[in-house]
Amino acid sequence: xxxxxxxxxxxxxxxxxxxxxxxxxxxxxxxxxxxxxxxxxxxxxxxxxxxxxxxxxxxxxxxxxxxxxxxxxxxxxxxxxxxxxxxxxxxxxxxxxxxxxxxxxxxxxxxxxxxxxxxxxxxxxxxxxxxxxxxxxxxxxxxxxxxxxxxxxxxxxxxxxxxxxxxxxxxxxxxxxxxxxxxxxxxxxxxxxxxxxxxxxxxxxxxxxxxxxxxxxxxxxxxxxxxxxxxxxxxxxxxxxxxx
Numbered sequence: 226x227x228x229x230x231x232x233x234x235x236x237x238x239x240x241x242x243x244x245x246x247x248x249x250x251x252x253x254x255x256x257x258x259x260x261x262x263x264x265x266x267x268x269x270x271x272x273x274x275x276x277x278x279x280x281x282x283x284x285x286x287x288x289x290x291x292x293x294x295x296x297x298x299x300x301x302x303x304x305x306x307x308x309x310x311x312x313x314x315x316x317x318x319x320x321x322x323x324x325x326x327x328x329x330x331x332x333x334x335x336x337x338x339x340x341x342x343x344x345x346x347x348x349x350x351x352x353x354x355x356x357x358x359x360x361x362x363x364x365x366x367x368x369x370x371x372x373x374x375x376x377x378x379x380x381x382x383x384x385x386x387x388x389x390x391x392x393x394x395x396x397x398x399x400x401x402x403x404x405x406x407x408x409x410x411x412x413x414x415x416x417x418x419x420x421x422x423x424x425x426x427x428x429x430x431x432x433x434x435x436x437x438x439x440x441x442x443x444x445x446x447x448x449x450x451x452x453x454x455x456x457x458x459x460x461x462x463x464x465x466x467x468x469x
Contacts, residue, residue, distance in 0.1 A: 239309030241268025
């Protein structure tokens with residue numbers, strides 16, 4: 226599919242590296258006006274060296290008020306990808322309060338704070354829109370040492386469904402993509418060990434981890450009008466992991 230986002234303003238959170246960085250570049254090539262949000266200025270500077278047309282917002286998503294002010298400053302937004310995420314990986318009995326606060330602040334609360342600003346403006350302008358929240362196969366299946374991460378992604382899925390229910394009457398669609406392991410810097414935290422990776426790969430019928438492009442192709446589809454009757458869905462990009 227040759228998808229163009231010409232005339233659309235798209236906000237991507239967590240756009241400084243990994244999936245978000247690749248997505249920002251992809252959407253810009255598809256003629257969108259891209260606003261890339263990250264807490265790390267160096268990453269944003271590196272992104273704009275690759276594509277000077279991409280606008281940037283540097284803010285720590287853990288700061289609710291500053292985040293909302295930052296998003297307000299780049300309105301209007303037509304399409305939104307809540308991609309920012311963190312993973313604090315350790316046995317359940319060793320998880321700390323800070324692990325819980327950090328994970329839920331970034332993986333869940335930031336979706337609320339960013340989306341509220343975008344959605345209120347969409348409703349005010351009486352325009353349709355699409356929001357994609359990046360979740361994980363970990364929202365559907367327990368993974369060792371991932372208790373807090375799995376819980377946060379389960380929350381993302383249910384938040385998305387509720388957003389879809391409430392925003393559907395305004396013709397605003399909300400979906401998730403749910404990838405398996407992607408070997409970004411965050412992915413390497415949990416799966417760089419060959420033995421651990423082998424165990425995970427043995428549970429994926431396609432026998433490999435996902436590529437960044439494969440995740441972003443799903444995001445682009447859900448943002449586009451090709452998915453105009455899809456909302457509240459969890460879009461798996463996991464090679465059959467959940468079917469096995």
